[in-house]
Amino acid sequence: MDQKPEESTQSHRCQLLDLPWEDVLVTHVLHHLSLRELLLLQRVSKSFQALIQLYLTNLRTFDQEQTGPVLPKPAFSSILRNTQLLHHFSVSHCSDWLTDSELLPVIGQNQNIVSVNLHGCAHLSRQALICISLSCPRLQKLCLAHCEWVDGLALRSLADHCPELMVLDLTACRQLRDQAIGYLAGKCPKLSEISVAVNANITDAAVEEVAKKCPQLENLDLTGCLRVRNDSIRTLAEYCPKLQSLKVNHCHNVNESSLGVLRRRNVQIDVEPPLQRALVLLQDIVGFAPFINLQI
Secondary structure: OOOOHHHHHOOOOOOOOEEEEEEHHHHHHHHHOOOOHHOOOOOOOOOHHHHHHHHOOOOEEEEEHHHOOOOOHHEEEEEHOOOOOOOEEEOOOOOOOOOOOOHHHHHOOOOOOOOOOOOOOOOHHHHHHHHHHHHHHOOOOOEEEOOOOHHHHHHHHHHHOOOOEEEEEEEOOOOOHHHHHHHHHOOOOOOEEEEOOOOOOEEEHHHHHHHHOOOOOOOOEOOOOOOOHHHHHHHHHHHHOOEEEEOOOOOOOOOOHHHHHHOOOOOEOEEEEEOHHHHHHHHHHHHOOOOOOOOO
């Protein structure tokens, strides 16, 4: 007996999970979803949960921002427990609960990581940075801003094991001193961008070591480094021909006598020349500023 058209259509209907998982769904479909959407999808059924876990095994990028404003610790562990191919890893919004216990296993099993963002992760220890150093020899970019647990010993480990490092953010890592920064510069000559901002321990000695040993330097942030003076800025001008931007706001011992050379090279500097600052102040006070040809 011939099937009715309606019954024939139903018998040939293809469900999403009927498609080949690895060749189609994992490779061509799931990468269009955010981590948040994947986490929601795996709640649908045990089959979807197995599919999502298979996909996460091959995850290349983990950015906590993709999961929503809050990522619970169990969800973090569930997403990353089987990953071994991560290249980019960012957990800057897990700072309230992330400790060595959660981080070290993930870093240890993903040895192809090239960028790590731990901005504000205050509950880690130096063991976290030592683990990154030993497990990620191809590391190129690292953000440790506002990680006050970073000390000279941990930074030495990073310098010894990660020679490919190009971008490093040490903002407000207040345990670090000139010697540690100088050692890092000597071991990581490919550095093109570094921040040692908001650290009153940093002096001309550290800046000059970076200038002399990192010829690829393009961006340097010295914001709030109160002990930095004109001498090291002149050294930057002499040794860093590729320098593109310099931040020296609140560096009260740095003035136009050293910055002028860099301005003439079109280096972007975050403080205005004295005359420009005076005109802005005048405009604020009287409501207008006289026309002055600043090119003279």
